[in-house]
Amino acid sequence: MKRLATFFLVAILLLLSSCSTGPERSPGGSAPSVSVSQGAAGSTESMERTPPSQQDTKEREEQQNMDDKRTIRIVMDSGEILVELDDHPGAQALYDLLPLELSFEDYNSTEKIAYLDDELATYGSPDNCDPEVGDLCYYIPWGNLCFFYQDFRHSESLVPLGTVISGGELLEQLDSQPMVTVESAD
Known part of the structure; x- marks a missing residue:
């Protein structure tokens, strides 16, 4: 009985000493990041470990999403309009x-429209919006692009494509x- 108690005591001491040696190292040699949340009383309620490779991947994906902003340029004699496109299939x-x-x-003293030769694939895109000045949209039934230079009401079958980020003062001249x-501005 004494031997069994000694065995358990040694096992517990070994377990405790291995836990106090610091954070485990990943195969790459760097320590994993630790996220700690504090409870109402200030005690630690949970610890979430994110392996370095997953953390690096997440940071790269976030940076890539910022870099993936697509911008197009509408070139006119009087200047250019830059539009940042939305992030969806349309x-x-x-x-x-x-x-x-x-x-x-010009259409309805509200928007400038242009017809595309082919239908724009919009599956998986929003199919309605409440356009504001500077919005570029696609009207599904007619197959046309539309730049709004006046605010308009909520409309079904109107796919928002992007927003003017520069040159908005030229929108009313698009038909001149x-x-x-x-073209791509990227």
Whole structure:
């Protein structure tokens, strides 16, 4: 009986000494990051370990998402309009069509519209929006792009594609020349 008690005591001491040697090292040699949350009384309620490789991957993905912002340029005689595209399949489909030569016309003293030769693939994209000044959208039933230079009401079958980030003052002039060039600004 005395031997059994001694065995358990030695096992507990070995276990405690191995726990106090510091954080485990990953195969790459760096310590994993530790996230600690404090409870109401200030005690540690949970500890979440993120292996370095997962943490690095997450940081790279976040940086890539910031770098993946697609910007297009609408080139006119009087200047250019820069549009940051949204992150969904419809906006990507427009980006994939570039470069384009388009002819814009005024519609309803609210927007400038241009028809695309082919239907834009919008599956998986928002199919309604409440457009504001500077919004670029795609109207599914007619197959046209539309730049809003006036606010408009909520509309179904109107896919938001992006927002003007520069040159918004030129929107009303989009129909002043026969053709404009739409190209990648990246």
